[in-house]
Amino acid sequence: MTTALRRLRNYIDGEFRDAADGRTTEVVNPATGEAYATAPLSAAADVDAAMAAAEAAFPAWRDLIPAERQKVLLKIADRFEERAEELIAAESENCGKPVALVRSEEIPPMVDQIRFFAGAARMLEGRSAGEYMDGFTSIIRREPVGVCAQVAPWNYPMMMAVWKFAPALAAGNTVVIKPSDTTPASTVLIADIIGSVLDELGHSRGVFNVICGDRETGRLMVEHKVPAMASITGSVRAGMQVAESASKDLKRVHLELGGKAPVVVFEDTDIAKAVEDISVAGYFNAGQDCTAATRVLVHESIHDEFVAALAKAASETKTGAVDDEDVLYGPLNNANQLKQVKGFIERLPAHAKIEAGGEQVGEKGYFFAPTVVSGLKQDDEIVQHEVFGPVITVQSFSDEKQAVEWANGVEYALASSVWTKDHARAMRMSRSLDFGCVWINTHIPLVAEMPHGGFKKSGYGKDLSAYGFDDYTRIKHVMTSLDG
Template sequence: MSEPGKLRNYINGAYTDAADGRTTEVIDPATGEVYATAPLSAAADVDKAMAAAAVAFESWRDTTPSVRQLALLRIADAVEARARELVDVECRDTGKPRGLTAAEEIPPMVDHIRFFAGAARLLEGKSAGEYLQGTTSFVRREPVGVCAQVAPWNYPMMTAVWKFAPAIAAGNSVVLKPSDTTPASTLLLAEIVGEVLRGLGLPTGVLNVICGDRETGSLMVEHPTPAMAAITGSVRAGIQVARSAAKDVKRVHLELGGKAPVVVFEDADIAAAVEGITAAGLFNAGQDCTAATRVLVQHELHDEFLAALTKAVAATRTGHPDDPDVQYGPLNNANQLAQVAGFVQRLPAHATIETGGHQVGDKGYFYSPTVVSGLKQDDEIIQNEVFGPVITVQRFTDEEQAVAFANDAQYALASSVWTRDHARAMRMSRRLDFGCVWINTHIPLVAEMPHGGFKKSGYGKDLSAYGFEDYTRIKHVMTATAG
């Protein structure tokens, strides 16, 4: 096991240090203080993890769907049983409130693992048939091979599940790298998976976790062993992964940034909209690619809505993860704090800070819940992802302008519409150019429905049968039957 204050890579069912002994510091964002070190993995460590995954794949791909289902169900049970431990390490790495993390992340994680356990036995394809006289054809769905996966720091353990669960359910093996600022919960998940696999007599190299920085991630993607690279991260990181993967034509799965428009029409239930948008805009300190932070309000409702939203946001509390009354914790790291503060500091003269707009306290990376109004469509804070507890509010005149403003962004991951008019909601769901459109709600996700975007938000889906199928390849088999 990892020692207190010293995290280690998890390769082939065992903890191990980086080959050259190099480490990075892991900082508690609630205090700004170093609490542990983690390996800074280099080429030798990547080689070791890829070799373990490749060996495991040789037998794992030949397991039956029922065996993979059983393994995943046991993993889900083990995650549930060790929930308190997972929450402890997650909150230490991220600063998230403990109560919210236990209630809002553990149950979906367990549910998602169980969903993919079931999906392992429900691969669909075209039925066998005679499409050419004297022959019979059928389609095989097969695992793609070893998968190199990179996860972000905003939802470390949740995203780790989204990455490894569909991949191993489909018969692949995985080398996963968590963010260098949040490695602890992913390592614990790997330990849980390894213990379950070992107990079932299955290969422990099915899931390997190595720690490191961007260079480590690049080495994973460029390595000749993986057949597929999957990343959740920034647009810049996604472009780098796609460019590196193109060198040997690896498959690529990208879930990148977002700038979700939240379109509030004049007939919306204002109380419900304010409550839902406040929660969805500030959850996890706004560090969510689907966060409800770009609000567009019809002119007739704008002033009343802005006043109500400002009041609700101002009443939202940020603080230490042990405080049961806070709605969100600190930003994840010093660089992210500087980024969020920079957006607010660079606001144009025509913008108004209705509430917030400043760092909270002199310890840790806390930022106040913030509302900014008076913005124009081409303002930096409207066009670029802030990834913090900052909600912007703009006016629009009619449905045409709402659609134009909403779609005028480089990102296309998620959006929402708030209206009592069903026909309008249906029109907007068709016209909004985003991978998800919520109606009179914002941010809920379920295992059965896909999560993924268009444009610079990437391609490929997490969750759902579509996300599962992304980790398979299709093979046509034809046999002669004449004679």
């Protein structure tokens, strides 16, 4: 006897719909490796319908005074709190994440971020009006860009959806968002929440639309003639494809891509404290975080002591079932990701040494042990490329110059951290590190008020903060003659 799979649906113009051609794909719980739902495999007709709904809803949403959009976002934040347990259950099933950690580490910041952008809705500031030519006054208008096509990733499906829809809606844009094909459940639930709020407050439910699907669905969204902007959080390859597709009609593009964060540990660091914080920042969410502390550069004078302490911390870190409150992280998100992480370990060069972990855990699901690899060189594959798993690599450096060279010596430039008691050194390093974020004596905290985004192959554009809000607006110059 088989259990019927739950049916997820697209959300278009306020209605839950199957794909127009009826195609579906199975959705797997990574903690069990078993399918629990089906989701639409959306094609061109579905994308057309969602874009038409967003386009039709845009003029009225754009023309609302900011205070009215703020009311909607504040109500959405309230509803997230009211329906938190539903969101937690959906995300845990989506990703195999420990329930307690979703409750403590994801729901509160998401609610806070929505409320931040609710406030930002009323801060559409421009430079002062003034006369820059005799007889004329110039003013600046800040306007929404239009319909936004947004593609969210599978590592934080709920939170990344918030990072996309909240600034877009606050600025007066309408949205069509696609979750990853492996994690659609929580985004479909978000559609139900937002749709009910829009309905209650008398706004078109076409302001927010969700379509499920695969890479081809995402391509159709980005290449569609309606959106004025495409935003994606994903791999470098996906970002390049989006940028290429969007270039055909010069859409705006907002890209948050991969990372390979260096964690530079100097000899004056409190080793016990650094190891404790770095291991959490490296293994949280199974290392499936673009900012994860997975590439440690440690001064040669404390290398052996640091590696021993880190390996011990790894051996004491637990992964496991969603209802186990003692685990730090759950499984990798899907079978392909498990295969990728295993591949990095299998291809390690002879000079590398696995200090802890290095293997799959359990007989079902996609769990991988917390892993430490030492003895690595700067040009090794596992140092240069994003693993996106619970694997921390360690290299030994001799001086500050070499630390900077190696830290910057990758194609990614999203986040980094420096560990030292020397304030001047910390300031020098923060200037020299070529990354969008530099943490000092900590790693991974984020706040709604500060920007998140990188350089180089980590993409461009900012999430969170007033800078992230700005990315969803356009600037118009208005000049008027004083002659009447």
